[in-house]
Amino acid sequence: MSGMRRLLRQRGMILGMMALGLVPIVALGAPSPRIYYPQVAESGAGPALKAQIARGRYLVKLSDCLACHTDHGNGPEGKPFAGGFPIKTPFGAIYASNITPDKTTGIGNWTFKQFDQAVRYGISPHGFLFAAMPFNYYDKMSRQQVLDMWEYLRRVPAVNQKNKPLGMPAPFSWRWTQFGWRFLFFNPTGPLKPDPERSAEWNRGRFIVDGPGHCGACHTPHNFLGAAERQHFLQGSSISGMWAPNITSLTTKAASIQTVTRVFSDNRGLGGGKLVGPMLDAIDHSLKFMTPADMRAVAVYLRTVSSERASGPSPVPMKDVDLALGGQTFKKHCAACHASGAGGAPIVGNAKDWRALSRMPLYILYENTWHGVGIMPAKGGCKDCSSRSLTSTVVYMLKHSRPGAGDKGPQAAGSPSASAVGGAGSPGNVVSLTVGERVFKTSCAACHATGIAGAPRYGNHADWASRLKQGLSPLYKNTLHGIGAMPPKGGCAGCDVDQIKSAVDYMVAGSGGKTMVESSLKNN
Known part of the structure; x- marks a missing residue:
């Protein structure tokens, strides 16, 4: 039977099962509000x-049971563990x-x-339960642990x-x-057996990651039938439209153990950026409740x-x-965050911010840039x-952020100056929509054109409705x-007060508040 099992696995048969194996490919809903564990x-x-x-x-917290078994998208009506949360599949x-x-x-x-x-x-x-329920990770727990x-x-x-009822038609249901x-x-x-060649701390970390923490459910690529590709364990994968990055030793060993544990305690990525999406939910609902000893154990294991x-x-x-091309692209698209540290982005020119990142393979940094990671x-x-x-x-960015590179901070790396955003000959003490547009395109669009980290999108009236009332x-x-996540002056450190007000006016005027802005400009 084992030979037949291997043959079927290799050839991908069972497609006659109407491809229902795809059901485990899931996507959680929108980032949830904070929920609580009941007394x-x-x-x-x-x-x-x-x-x-x-x-x-x-163990229930480690297993993140509350996240799925509570309809937290339903506000206070979502009762803990009462179910009702939709887990989306292709069907x-x-x-x-x-x-x-x-x-x-x-x-x-x-x-x-x-x-x-x-x-x-x-x-x-x-x-049978669909594999949206990670029983294929929970099976690493013992009977006693499940009894607890x-x-x-x-x-x-x-x-x-x-x-x-299931929101899937037959035969998928x-x-x-x-x-x-x-x-x-x-x-x-059966239960995960300790490796006698490893420390108790390492074995504890392995149990959490491979078992109730089910880290591979997001960070491991899955095949077209929705099964984890174990040969690529924790190499990174897409989940809910976001990139769950590589967390193997290639990235975690580049950082200190303390930096890895801060992912769970401070909601910060290894590069310092703020976490969003499914990972932030996993931390808020589960991983932040780990003891410091367990956080360290997870870090010790991941580094191997x-x-x-x-x-x-x-x-x-x-x-x-082409470093010249890289510099141009950086100044146009990246400086708004990476010259100011907006949202925790590593600042170009700051060797400390880039210490861990510079030790990672280039392909991983490229992969994270390609897919986007955190608020990027x-x-x-x-x-x-x-x-x-x-x-x-x-x-x-790597070249200009290594120790002794010579960059003296964001401005040297391409941060826009006041004269650059204001335009040649523009007065520095005038609030103007023309100036506002320039500031927006130079310093604000990186977040406000796409909605990064919840930034209200320019031109989206719904995003701005509650803000306009203020x-x-x-x-x-x-x-x-x-x-x-927005730093002072939106990251435009060289902008003066009137230029910042101009940028706000420009965004408000283009997002449903034109009359308000016109009235303000007229009175001024």
Whole structure:
């Protein structure tokens, strides 16, 4: 049978199963608001049981159960663990189920054996679970660990909320067809056994990453049947339209252990940028609850992971790199963030910011630039840039950010000056839409044209509606002092107050507030 299994896997058969193996390719919904873990009833529980419940709570957090099993897109109506959250697939939506102890709509009538079967083997009392449920990672947990989770979940507040039907048409909604996918790609081996050649800390990190943390669900490429390509373990992959970057030793060993742990504690990427999207959700709902010891264990393990490079976009050879072209592209498309540090972007000319990045292979930096990572959009916002332009720009930034490179800060690297954004001969003490347009194109468009990190998009009335109600004064103040991911003056350190006000006026006038701006300019 093992030979037949290999043959079928190699030749990709079971396509006769209507390609239902594609169902595991999922995308989560929009970034969620912050959600909370409820208090549980522990009355009458002795010390041993309380300790077990606490262990279960911690494992539930590590497993990120709350993120999918709570309809957090439904505001306060989304009750913890009551299900209803849509998990999108190419064929429709799978709605996470109610796992509260409600006896009618939840798992209140389940036995522990049924719960264990669902968590570690993907088989519920209703049939096979789709692999949107990461049972192929949870199977690394022991029976005792799942029992701890059970003791916690059976004490969370019961919520009577019916499960939503699958949002997929037949035959994609037929659960029995998952047999083919499971036959090919799911071979449970039982609890993860410690490697005696490794430290307890390393083994703990491996358990979290390969087991309940299910890091590979996002950071490992998947084949067209939705199965993880283990030979490319943690080499990076797209999830929910965003790039989950390479987190093998090629990147994590380039950074210090402390830098890696700050990803979980401070929501910062290895390059310092702010995290957004699915990773930010994973941290807010799960990874930030790790103990410092577990954060360190994960970092220790990741710094040893090695796997084959996956196919993907590649930089041009170094002989084709043009530093002059890279400098031009940087000044036009990258300086707004990388000259000011907007959103935590590593500042060109600051060797400390680039210390870890400079130790990574060029193809990984190029890959992150191509796909976009954190708040940086794909190709750094330069949609028309060629591979040669992007490679040249990355090399240019690296060259000007190594120790002793000679750059003295953002201005030397291409940060726009006041005269550059104002235009030759433009007065420095006049608020003008013409000046505002120049400032916008030079310093603001990188974020406000694409909506990076939630920046209101120029011309999008819906994005600006609530802001326009505040009036211009608060908008001026926020822009001058910085707010959220936006640095003071939007990163245009050389701009004066009137130029910043001009930029705000220009964006407001083009986004539904033209009358407000005209009135302000007339009165001034």
